[in-house]
Amino acid sequence: MSRRYEVCIIGGGAAGLAAAVSIRRRIRTCILEKNPIPGRKLLATGGGRCNLTNAACAGARKTLDFFASMGLESRLEEEGRYYPYSGRAADVVKVLTDGVKEAGHDIIPDCEAVSIRKTGDGFLILAERKSTARGKKAAETLSITADRVLLACGGKAGPQYGTTGDGYRLASSLGHRISRVYPILTAIECGDMKDLKGIRARGTVTLKKDGRPVASENGEIQFTEDGISGICVFNLTPMIRAEEGESLRDALARFEVSLDLAPDLPPERLSGRRSSFGILTEALAARVKPEEIRNWRLPVRGIKGWRQAQCTGGGIPLDEADPVTMESRCCPGLYLAGEILDRQGPCGGFNLQNAWETGIAAAEAINAAAGKDARPDERREKNR
Ligand SMILES: Cc1cc2nc3c(=O)[nH]c(=O)nc-3n(C[C@H](O)[C@H](O)[C@H](O)COP(=O)(O)OP(=O)(O)OC[C@H]3O[C@@H](n4cnc5c(N)ncnc54)[C@H](O)[C@@H]3O)c2cc1C
Numbered sequence: 001m002s003r004r005y006e007v008c009i010i011g012g013g014a015a016g017l018a019a020a021v022s023i024r025r026r027i028r029t030c031i032l033e034k035n036p037i038p039g040r041k042l043l044a045t046g047g048g049r050c051n052l053t054n055a056a057c058a059g060a061r062k063t064l065d066f067f068a069s070m071g072l073e074s075r076l077e078e079e080g081r082y083y084p085y086s087g088r089a090a091d092v093v094k095v096l097t098d099g100v101k102e103a104g105h106d107i108i109p110d111c112e113a114v115s116i117r118k119t120g121d122g123f124l125i126l127a128e129r130k131s132t133a134r135g136k137k138a139a140e141t142l143s144i145t146a147d148r149v150l151l152a153c154g155g156k157a158g159p160q161y162g163t164t165g166d167g168y169r170l171a172s173s174l175g176h177r178i179s180r181v182y183p184i185l186t187a188i189e190c191g192d193m194k195d196l197k198g199i200r201a202r203g204t205v206t207l208k209k210d211g212r213p214v215a216s217e218n219g220e221i222q223f224t225e226d227g228i229s230g231i232c233v234f235n236l237t238p239m240i241r242a243e244e245g246e247s248l249r250d251a252l253a254r255f256e257v258s259l260d261l262a263p264d265l266p267p268e269r270l271s272g273r274r275s276s277f278g279i280l281t282e283a284l285a286a287r288v289k290p291e292e293i294r295n296w297r298l299p300v301r302g303i304k305g306w307r308q309a310q311c312t313g314g315g316i317p318l319d320e321a322d323p324v325t326m327e328s329r330c331c332p333g334l335y336l337a338g339e340i341l342d343r344q345g346p347c348g349g350f351n352l353q354n355a356w357e358t359g360i361a362a363a364e365a366i367n368a369a370a371g372k373d374a375r376p377d378e379r380r381e382k383n384r
Pocket residue numbers: 010011012013014015016032033034035038039040041042044045046047050051052053111112113114152153154155157158161162163164166167309310311337338339340348349350351352353355
């Protein structure tokens with residue numbers, strides 16, 4: 001089956017949906033989404049509450065206005081984090097998918113883009129569409145021609161939500177470079193810690209490389225059966241990586257974490273203690289000696305992989321896209337948005353902000369370019 005669109009968006013996640021809502025009604029647009037529903041990862045964000053953006057982001061106001069224009073109000077919580085007022089990620093997905101439908105654009109679910117080719121003045125996209133006909137699973141090949149394509153298929157973090165790195169293959173087939181990708185914003189493995197599984201403590205986590213501090217984060221440290229987790233831990237993981245030509249094993253041996261489990265207690269309350277219990281919970285006190293409370297050193301044995309990671313490090317280098325229009329510098333008519341690009345932030349709404357703002361920027365550029373393409377009579381019609 002073949003279809004023709006002016007714009008084909010590959011990926012119905014945060015960036016793809018925000019772009020589709022923002023592309024003008026008269027520009028015939030489709031979203032190809034490999035999952036049965038769009039926005040599947042969005043539903044899992046912020047623990048099901050979707051941390052939309054952060055007050056520290058330059059574009060936060062525009063994002064909040066974008067959602068308010070669709071009727072979704074937001075609420076500011078600690079550390080500048082904005083959530084939908086209802087506290088439900090599902091409501092974010094609903095306003096976006098309703099917005100796409102209201103704009104008159106098509107969402108094609110269960111449809112995985114497998115290849116993309118530049119034709120004379122546009123693109124040919126081949127996609128596999130799954131269906132269930134008379135109780136039997138089937139797949140058909142959909143061939144789509146489009147004047148412009150927006151690649152918004154995300155990175156590799158959270159493959160269970162559909163992001164398996166397809167976008168890198170599609171982008172490189174059109175001439176893009178892909179810098180090495182690695183999981184970030186994930187838990188750190190420190191060896192056997194089964195006795196502490198499920199325990200939480202507030203404190204400071206310092207990442208050290210070759211004995212020297214690299215970065216510190218405060219917050220709630222969650223102990224797992226083989227390490228530590230929690231936002232303050234996640235935010236340190238982008239720094240745990242091998243250098244050029246170094247093996248991961250050698251690189252990991254250079255890192256350790258130091259936990260300060262009583263950062264606000266005056267030193268005199270800590271000196272001369274026979275036990276850590278009373279400052280730490282019983283289970284923690286069984287592991288941590290009083291003299292270690294402010295500096296409990298743990299080795300870094302690894303970090304959790306793609307399934308647990310919240311974001312992808314690396315990707316398409318930023319200098320390969322125009323920062324205003326998000327149009328590819330390697331392939332005119334191709335646009336790039338979201339996590340597929342080598343641009344990451346810490347936990348707290350920064351990565352969704354990246355997806356919304358690059359998706360909307362691409363849509364605005366597509367609106368402007370489609371207006372220029374149109375004949376003067378069509379232009380009057382489009383602008384109505
Ligand atoms: C558990 C979890 C919680 C998170 N919480 C937050 C948070 O609260 N705040 C925050 O700022 N960030 C959060 N993040 C990060 C944030 O969700 C991502 O950075 C953001 O969703 C990236 O947007 P995107 O549109 O680039 O990609 P995605 O939202 O990942 O969407 C990409 C879409 O493309 C589809 N796709 C992939 N390949 C193809 C193909 N070949 N054909 C068709 N479709 C395809 C995928 O199925 C997916 O739906 C979280 C991430 C995870 C995993």
